[in-house]
Amino acid sequence: MEITKGTRVFITGAGSGIGRSTAIAAADLGARLFLTDINQIGLEQTVALISDKKGEVCMARDMDISQKDKVALFAQEIQKNFGPMDVVMNIAGIALFARIEDMTHEHWKKIIDVNLWGPIHVLESFVPEMIRAKKGHIVNVSSVAGLMGAPWHAAYSASKAGLIGLSEALRFDLKLHRIGITVICPGGVDTSLKNTVEIPGIDKDSPRFQKLKKMFSRHAISPDKVAKQILKAIRKNKFMIITSADVKFIYFCKHYLPPLYRIVMFRISGIMNSMGPKKDENHGV
Numbered sequence: 001m002e003i004t005k006g007t008r009v010f011i012t013g014a015g016s017g018i019g020r021s022t023a024i025a026a027a028d029l030g031a032r033l034f035l036t037d038i039n040q041i042g043l044e045q046t047v048a049l050i051s052d053k054k055g056e057v058c059m060a061r062d063m064d065i066s067q068k069d070k071v072a073l074f075a076q077e078i079q080k081n082f083g084p085m086d087v088v089m090n091i092a093g094i095a096l097f098a099r100i101e102d103m104t105h106e107h108w109k110k111i112i113d114v115n116l117w118g119p120i121h122v123l124e125s126f127v128p129e130m131i132r133a134k135k136g137h138i139v140n141v142s143s144v145a146g147l148m149g150a151p152w153h154a155a156y157s158a159s160k161a162g163l164i165g166l167s168e169a170l171r172f173d174l175k176l177h178r179i180g181i182t183v184i185c186p187g188g189v190d191t192s193l194k195n196t197v198e199i200p201g202i203d204k205d206s207p208r209f210q211k212l213k214k215m216f217s218r219h220a221i222s223p224d225k226v227a228k229q230i231l232k233a234i235r236k237n238k239f240m241i242i243t244s245a246d247v248k249f250i251y252f253c254k255h256y257l258p259p260l261y262r263i264v265m266f267r268i269s270g271i272m273n274s275m276g277p278k279k280d281e282n283h284g285v
């Protein structure tokens, strides 16, 4: 479907990174926006950036997507006043890099609550009205970690693979109702996620954290580039988008060159382990 003047677009995670870039790009096309983020200041900044360019934000609310009732209430208000959404984008997410022995139950729960339950709450709240309208498009931002179990990503990979699984199922279920779906699998994207990522056992001010951040940024693309890919995928009704060439290569190897895939992944695992918390630093926090 084409985002044009007046298209109603709902976006989570609009306060930063990919969500912000996508909101601005959709506003540039004339979309009427419904935005949310847990970070009120970030959300207000996005609204200001869009308003400065004469874009239209119909409603914006700071909200935690892992809280089902809050999501349902906001959706009700939006749909009562503006009708069904044309496009719903699940972009908000959090990251945690950790070995299983360094994780508590709370770590697992938080990642699944935000990255998997969050999008489910959004879909539960908006899809029934879209089905009644018999049109629309859904975007779920997963990750390369949803396509392959990257080292140190057990909880994150579980949440993002779950999002791919539900997107695959909905692709067939929602076709009947003329609703398209896109799942985005970014590799590294240069956003504030690299600052907010939790790595139990590694202090954020430590040289090791800074080194990991630098390594990450070397391979990262800009959120604006991902936003462009998202809008193109909606326009062309593409199901899956892998945003970077390096990830496409590893994904290709996983399917067609499994021995090479194993070598690459064990190499990455070795690098991660050499930079991670040493055994006696394991805090299990």
Ligand SMILES: NC(=O)c1ccc[n+]([C@@H]2O[C@H](COP(=O)([O-])OP(=O)(O)OC[C@H]3O[C@@H](n4cnc5c(N)ncnc54)[C@H](O)[C@@H]3O)[C@@H](O)[C@H]2O)c1
Pocket: 012, 013, 014, 015, 016, 017, 018, 019, 036, 037, 038, 039, 042, 063, 064, 065, 066, 091, 092, 093, 094, 095, 114, 118, 141, 142, 143, 144, 185, 186, 187, 188, 189, 190, 191, 192, 193, 194, 196, 220, 223
């Ligand atoms: N940056 C990357 O390298 C990368 C790679 C793969 C996938 N992703 C995915 O892309 C998406 C966007 O991330 P980003 O890179 O733009 O990071 P970001 O941190 O810049 O943006 C994520 C936004 O989600 C919001 N958020 C976090 N928890 C929330 C909650 N409980 N309720 C509502 N909003 C919440 C944050 O406040 C933030 O504004 C995420 O789902 C992330 O997992 C990012």
